Amino acid sequence: MRHAALFAIVCLTVTQASAVELKCGLWENVNREFAKQGFRQTGVGMVGQKMAMTIFQNDEVEEWALFSVDVAGQACLISTGKFWTTIKKPTVPVPGERPS
Numbered sequence: 001m002r003h004a005a006l007f008a009i010v011c012l013t014v015t016q017a018s019a020v021e022l023k024c025g026l027w028e029n030v031n032r033e034f035a036k037q038g039f040r041q042t043g044v045g046m047v048g049q050k051m052a053m054t055i056f057q058n059d060e061v062e063e064w065a066l067f068s069v070d071v072a073g074q075a076c077l078i079s080t081g082k083f084w085t086t087i088k089k090p091t092v093p094v095p096g097e098r099p100s
Helices: 002-010 027-036
Strands: 013-017 020-026 040-047 051-058 063-070 074-082
Touching: 020 027, 027 040, 027 063, 027 074
Parallel strands: none
Antiparallel strands: 013 020, 020 074, 040 051, 051 063, 063 074
């Protein structure tokens, strides 16, 4: 995939965790390079107090990439894929959902 090759360009280090190889680099470099290729950050969620998961998507080519980002600014590619679809928040309340 095109974004996997792009990440290889901005990748600063490669870390081995168990038997799985993670591609990691500085968050600012990853963010900048993915934006140049038409990707935009569309979601982020915290994992405890020291790590976030963030997703990039490119609507034009329907690709996505999921990263973990630690408090030191190190981003690691977790997964990539095709055929991303954004699910919009419903305009009517969902039973059991708290109003925002």
